[in-house]
Amino acid sequence: MVGQLYVRPRQNRVPAGTSLYTAATTWYQQDLRSACPDTGNSNGTTPSDILCSAPQPAINTGFAHAAGYKYAYNDGDGSTRYDIDVPIQIHGFDPSFHFVGMTFNPEGFADMKDKYFLLNGRSYPDTVGVPGYAGGPSTSAAQAAGSPDVSSGALGTESSDGRTRFSQPLPTLITLDSHAGPGGTGQRALLRFSDLDVTEYQTLASLGIPMKVVGFNAKLLRDQAGNNLYVTTNSITLGGGESMDVILDSTGIAPGTYFLYTPNLDHLSNDAETSVD
Secondary structure, eight states: OOOOOOOOOGGGGSOTTOBHHHIIIIIGGGSTTTOOTTOOOTTOSSOOOTTOSSOOOSSOOOOBOOTTOEESSOOSSSTTEESEEEEEEEEEEOHHHHHHHHTTOOOOGGGOOOOEEEETTBOTTGGGOOTTOOOSSOHHHHHHTTOSOTTTOOOEEEOTTSOEEEOOOOOOOOOOOTTOSGGGOOOEEEEEEEEOOSSSOEEEEESSSOEEEEEETTEESBOTTSOBOOEEESEEEEOTTOEEEEEEEOTTOOSSOOOEEOOOGGGSSBTTBOSOO
16 A cells, blocks of 8 residues: 655745745744755855755745645745646556465565556556546446446445445546636646656656656755756656656647656556557
8 A cells, every 4th residue: 555645835825925935035934844044045155955855046036926826845936836736656566476475475576577567556548547437348247336436437346245445546647728727827737756666667758748847856956056957858767766746737738638658668568468459
């Protein structure tokens, strides 16, 4: 069983109309829970404390907080603002290793070889499971058991007590409105990636919508002088135990379906089952 723990930034709760730069350089420094002792920026002479997860911004962008705005970090400049957040856990699964563990024998970690590539515990097409998706060869049996779940598309299994319990209720389907953001801009999605793989690196690519990487391993990508070091890319690569915060911005993106997928060719199939008809 795995899950994600979110630490929400205090910046989400500043009064509407407040300058984020003022909050970052003044208010947070008066509270020992968020203060960065002996910090400085381009206007100061003291180097920032390297233990601070979000150094003060070097430039005052004049960004003011508005009601309903959410941020990935206490950035002080509004650069990590988003509208929806999407947790995406990257998994690898070795059925042989799992079977050995079920038989109470010692597992050979050196022999592990993942044969399933999973996002949020699902392999394609369950990764984009939506209400109405039948899924599986025995559609009638699944529907009789109340599966898939009408609200999430999660597949269910009937227990001995006659109740259907659903597994992995979160798909990896991301829906954005290109005009529903503030001022008619597109919505922003914060993708909270975490890699739970044991044996290999995993790569995810986005076609058509650039990915802006704003954080790595729960730390804002900003140098100690307060300069943002964000990276715009079409793919990210993570190893086991690593995490990354990525923002997708739908502003100016034509309506349509865009794919978030792995370019690792051996991850495009489930064990011996090919992904090409």
